[in-house]
Amino acid sequence: MFETINIAKGVNVHVNETTQFKTINFSIKFKDKLTKEKASARSILANVLQHSNEVYPSHTALRMVLDDLYGTSLYIDSSKRGNEHVVTLNVETVNDQYLSEKGVLEKVLNLMYIVLFKPNFENGLFKESIFTREKHSIVQRIESVFDEKTRYAQQRMMELALPNHPASITSNGTIEIVENVTNEQLVAEYNEMISQNEIEIYAVGDVKPEMIASYIREFFHFKDREKAIAVPPMELVKPEQPRVLEFEDMKQGKLHMAFFTPITFRDEKFPIMQLMNGVFGGYAHSKLFVNIREKESMAYYVSSSFASQFGLMFVLAGIDSKLEEKAVTLVLEQLEEVKKGNISDIELDQTKALLVNQLKEALDSARGQIDIYDQYMELTDRFEPEYMINKWKNVTKEDIALVAKELSLEMTYFLSGKEDETNA
């Protein structure tokens, strides 16, 4: 899929030369350790760098040049994976063979260089008005989670269950830390990102690997950097309170449950755990959906998900606030079924078929190819879908029952409508 070219110590270019897409996609990923401080500063940094720069000193000027380049999309996002915080420059541009104009690709690469290396500095600091505005943007982004009650409930549960653990640190940091970041700190963070972070550069589209690598070598001048020492996953500590009930002004109750498992992404049982999650609650044929939605008519959504980086499994459901206890009982009953190995051949085959399908489908988008390749890099340097498909193939229901037995329910969080609320 990808051809990898090393251009400096700790800096790799991965290119998938393909005619599958009408566009060329780039991602430049800067990886660092995940802490609240890093996440806060780097979210601001991502916004400041995508706002404007030395050559295009206003947001309007930068957006105009992107429009002129046939609506090339360019954004920088701040995300996390396991113990890592990642700042990614994402760019997608039209392959100019579909256009009457040529030379778009070079212009886009040059623009990427400008965005990363020519920030909007004034006397050695980021332009103050932009710095202040973007800090505020990040604060607003963190605040807005409250409006989406499912996201908010999940975040509340994580804060309560695993405070100060990477699993509960959000990729945007915290309001308090964001507000206190100084311009000097942000410049230091920027310099560190450019010169010390490990960098993975991806390109997908009708481009030659050698051309991309030599362009970046010639213009971006990324220097050698030390490879970060892999930090082992932080231990999961039992929450002080196993059950929390909170209230907000809303109609539907949000049930969120967190289970711990010793199995993580790096574990050889990881593929079995993926199947366990699929049988239990990952799909429309899964036990949770069939029993809680279809048989009981209690929920519109009810599902489980496996956060393999941390060894966590979550169950989420939207239910009538009065039915919390019943829902928890039903979820645990279904988990018991899986632990006993009461899984039909059909359930197992369906789950395998859908996992395979999901993986292959994800590889039908350039972004999906980049994300999956980047994730599996630490397990295999030549990722192909067969790598996972072969691991799922021979898993039995007994294997699934065994990993299910290793799950422990550690937190039940319920966000309920106000008790005194009359259902209007």
Add this chain to the structure above:
Amino acid sequence: MHKVEFEQLEETLFHEKLDNGLTVYILPKKGFSKTFATFTTKYGSIDNHFVPQGGSEPIKVPDGIAHFLEHKMFEKEEGDVFQEFSKQGAAANAFTSFTRTAYLFSATGEIDKNVKTLLDFVQSPYFTEKTVEKEKGIIAQEITMYDDQPDWRLYFGIIENMYKNHPVKIDIAGTVESIQDITAEHLYTCYNTFYHPSNMVLFIVGNVDPDQMMALVKEDQAQKTFEEPTEITRIYPEEPKEVAIKERVLEMSVQKPKVFYGIKPEKLDLIGPEMLKHELAAQLAYELLFGRTSDFYHHAYENDWIDESYSFDYSLEQGFGYALVGSDTHKPEVLIKEIKHTLQNAVEKWPFGQEDLDRVRRKKIGFFLRALNSPEYIANQFTNYAFNEMNLFDVVPVLEELEVVDLQNAFALVSHESQQSVFTIMPPKKDEQ
């Protein structure tokens, strides 16, 4: 089978209208492992007043019934269709909009079987009082979930403001009360009226051989019997030009106010090439006025009247449409005033020339080419366009022919003061804590 080549886009589309009236489109995609198929009826939440198949008098049906029917199509006497799709490694789904109900799957294998499953389950209704009752609790939870989403309430709030009579103002899922009235008999009435092949489109895009796939669909349809196609009589109320409500405020559990400013289009009877030209021209006009390169955006963002949630959109269907501009904001009054001014100034003096048009046109062409990487986008958009007698692959040629005056003319139809409305969601007042 007809074959249309779009040379510049390097796409070839195969299509045919079958004897029973079903329109089938097949678009092979080189290099893709997945195939995506949608089976869509031109029947959505707005079709609540019609003459039922075989009847002579118009009837009105309960709010939310098209969506309810969509849910119930998946349940058969022998069980749930999701189970069958899962066995065949397909991810299946469905959605109901104002104008359409679509059933879909995507899969990377067993495509023939999955296409058969899709055709079979949508063409074999099975409704009983028991299965209908069972669904009411599930859909009630779905409605409740949406009721708690401020962005959804904001969107529907502004549509209710704009439309006085048109059923677009009715929530697609109905209300917890309205769905209680739905019976199996209702579902059969709606099904028999709107799920005739002549009112449907099948679109298959991805890793397929067009000849073989068309033959499979034809054979499948030839084995099934259908009534003779008849013209469906749909009844929509008269809708005044001006908006129903100028301003409304709703209190909800949000951290800061949310604003949607809506503009109701003046001409709602466009169809076909005229509609396509108007829609694209109006979208470019709104892009120039409210897009990321606009003066409005620049000032609103730098002054903190809008944040990252800011969005604008223009959408047109037969009988209804809207332009929307909105954001979460600490300064709702200022934001509303600024949007109003921006519209007013453009009405008085159109501020954009050729260079501006060229720039946003380039942006739009790029966006369109990017979207063509997505089988889902192609199938959904193409079907939507086809129901409005437009061709998705005409987008680039029509964009290339647009002139500044076209943008002005389009904007003139979506800008009048009496067609503007605003809906705001406010956090609870502090003293009520």
